Amino acid sequence: MFMACATYFQSRFQSDEWISNNFQSLILVVSTVTNLLIMLDLQNRQSGANYPFRICTSLVLNCVIFVLLSVSTLWFICPAVPYLVFTLICVLLASASSGFSQNGVFAFVSRFGGGYTQAVMTGQGIAGVLPAVAQIASVLAVPHQPATSDDNGDASISSASPTSAFVYFLTATAVSGICLVFFLLLLQRHNIPLFSTPDSKDVTEDSAAQVPFSTLFGKLKWLCFAIWLDFCITMTFPVFTQAITSNHPLTPETSRIWTPEVFIPLGFFLWNFGDLCGRISCGFSLFTVTNPKILAAASTLRILFIPLYYMCNFKGQGAVIQSDLFYWLIQLGFGFTNGWIGSNCMMAAPEYVEEDEKEACGGFMGMWLVFGLASGSLMSFALGA
Helix, strand or coil, X not given: CCCCCHHHHHHHHCCCHHHHHHHHHHHHHHHHHHXXXXXXXXXXXXXXXXXXXXXXXXXXXXXXXXXXXXXXHHHCCCCHHHHHHHHHHHHHHHHHHHHHHHHHHHHHHHCCCHHHHHHHHHHHHHHHHHHHHHHHHHHHCCCCCCCCECCCCCECCCCCCHHHHHHHHHHHHHHHHHHHHHHHHHHHHCCCCCCCCCCCCCHHHHCECCCCHHHXXXXXXXXXXXXXXXXXXXXXXXXXXXXXXXXXXXXXXXXXXXXXXXXXXXXXXXXXXXXXXXXXXXXXXXXXXXXXHHHHHHHHHHHHHHHHHHCCCECCCCCCCCCHHHHHHHHHHHHHHHHHHHHHHHHHHHHHCCHHHHHHHHHHHHHHHHHHHHHHHHHHHHCCC
């Protein structure tokens, strides 16, 4: 949600050049580091863990955060620095929510086998596609305000509409609320208690045993490396996507699809659509790989996508191959490989551990996934991408 709304945040931060140039990296760092710390803490508290409660906590927190963000688009009118602080606090809380969700969901479904884990990975892919679709729809639903140019002749994105952002964040609130209702119905259907105590009879069945990290890593080291590197490399894509614009010159007659307020979310959509396709493909045996070393090698090869991004119109410096189609194909390919490798890693992991280690395995692999995200965001920020 935060990544796909880059044009709105740029309009709020345009009065401060440093914040405008670095807010995306700051969001990534705060998001992924917070998520990783929460995941580490939760993974250390496996014994007696109430995973359904963690999932519900995440969804309730999401609803609160996105209500605040919705309100902020129309009423929290303030300078760039205070709004950045507010935004980063929301990012921190949203990341804590994500940590509860990832730890809870992966552990919750691991007991049922790889097919259910693949379904969760597909759901995460859909969660990537929907924000970009919502952002594009909310922008197109509001009358167009032509982009202006600054003294250097660069197109301004100050026309990003607060009303569009309001609808966008409100959509996130609604989705979180609907998910909460569906999950509560799921618990009711399977007679799983939301609240339980250490003395509850259900805890023995629904809680994970404490499994040492060293035991899990010894069995899953290649899969851990593969999923870590996969998502570490992936974190370069948000930085490139919000900085790559269309090769079409911006004029008053330019179609809205080529303007940054639509073109940038479209880039996020294409990447996430490719990611979704990669995750879905793992539901077919032809695309399923369980060999950890093959997955590690495939993950390493994804580094080749980074120089391809520099061949596009990065930061308005012109493209080596002046074709928006070329950029869109890169987005699709980079997204597909991320979803394919990540899903295969998560699906294969339960096959390499004992039955009583499966729940802990799900949370452990989720932790390495988040570790990759945190590593990639820190690397992108350090390099000033």
